[in-house]
Amino acid sequence: xxxxxxxxxxxxxxxxxxxxxxxxxxxxxxxxxxxxxxxxxxxxxxxxxxxxxxxxxxxxxxxxxxxxxxxxxxxxxxxxxxxxxxxxxxxxxxxxxxxxxxxxxxxxxxxxxxxxxxxxxxxxxxxxxxxxxxxxxxxxxxxxxxxxxxxxxxxxxxxxxxxxxxxxxxxxxxxxxxxxxxxxxxxxxxxxxxxxxxxxxxxxxxxxxxxxxxxxxxxxxxxxxxxxxxxxxxxxxxxxxxxxxxxxxxxxxxxxxxxxxxxxxxxxxxxxxxxxxxxxx
Numbered sequence: 711x712x713x714x715x716x717x718x719x720x721x722x723x724x725x726x727x728x729x730x731x732x733x734x735x736x737x738x739x740x741x742x743x744x745x746x747x748x749x750x751x752x753x754x755x756x757x758x759x760x761x762x763x764x765x766x767x768x769x770x771x772x773x774x775x776x777x778x779x780x781x782x783x784x785x786x787x788x789x790x791x792x793x794x795x796x797x798x799x800x801x802x803x804x805x806x807x808x809x810x811x812x813x814x815x816x817x818x819x820x821x822x823x824x825x826x827x828x829x830x831x832x833x834x835x836x837x838x839x840x841x842x843x844x845x846x847x848x849x850x851x852x853x854x855x856x857x858x859x860x861x862x863x864x865x866x867x868x869x870x871x872x873x874x875x876x877x878x879x880x881x882x883x884x885x886x887x888x889x890x891x892x893x894x895x896x897x898x899x900x901x902x903x904x905x906x907x908x909x910x911x912x913x914x915x916x917x918x919x920x921x922x923x924x925x926x927x928x929x930x931x932x933x934x935x936x937x938x939x940x941x942x943x944x945x946x947x948x949x950x951x952x953x954x955x956x957x958x959x960x961x962x963x964x965x966x967x968x969x970x971x972x973x974x975x976x977x978x979x980x981x982x983x984x985x986x987x988x989x990x991x
Contacts, residue, residue, distance in 0.1 A: 786925065786933050794908040802819075812843070815840065816846050833905045836856065844889070855902050
């Protein structure tokens with residue numbers, strides 16, 4: 711039996727239900743809906759709250775982490791364009807204060823000087839998967855291969871029993887499905903498999919051989935200049951090594967030379983920037 715609150719009874723009329731609790735519930739639901747995310751987003755307050763913090767040492771940097779298994783740090787997103795035509799030189803480098811690479815593919819390619827020309831093929835990891843960026847490069851006549859998943863982790867020879875097919879949680883877009891089909895071809899897998907063996911050594915040399923694991927300057931302009939100097943130092947070191955190689959001792963004569971440009975984000979290019987209100991080291 712449902713209980714109701716009767717607040718007034720008149721002769722010849724039915725008891726009236728008290729609408730005050732119902733009105734309170736309606737107001738409470740309206741208040742919750744107004745503060746919820748979605749169509750009714752609460753506007754940001756111009757004044758910071760008491761628990762909010764900022765980095766006074768380097769406000770241009772951002773909180774980033776390499777993966778879900780790592781801690782947050784005040785960092786910069788250092789990117790490099792690496793030539794894979796056998797030289798492994800870095801013709802272009804950029805710096806960003808955002809961990810996302812979704813809108814940076816075209817800008818990274820444009821960092822290559824015009825005197826060097828544009829690449830024939832562009833390979834990038836799944837962080838660069840953005841339809842407008844990919845279509846913009848394809849409109850210039852470039853062949854773009856962007857990972858849509860963990861293509862680089864696929865086994866060359868997999869002897870495990872096949873797994874049952876799973877229904878995807880959501881249907882991917884047309885361009886994303888077309889890119890996946892392109893990467894699943896034999897030529898696509900063979901081309902994209904070269905990305906790790908071309909890009910990884912560059913950042914391995916920068917961090918382990920040259921000893922560059924963190925930025926020492928503050929401010930985006932200074933840090934970007936420092937990253938350009940680091941890439942220049944690597945190019946000098948790489949050119950010196952290539953000049954030491956006698957003709958015929960470098961790349962094999964029958965090695966494919968496909969004039970590729972490889973993109974990768976430096977995972978350890980972090981600016982610790984310890985400060986009085988810093989949230990990371």
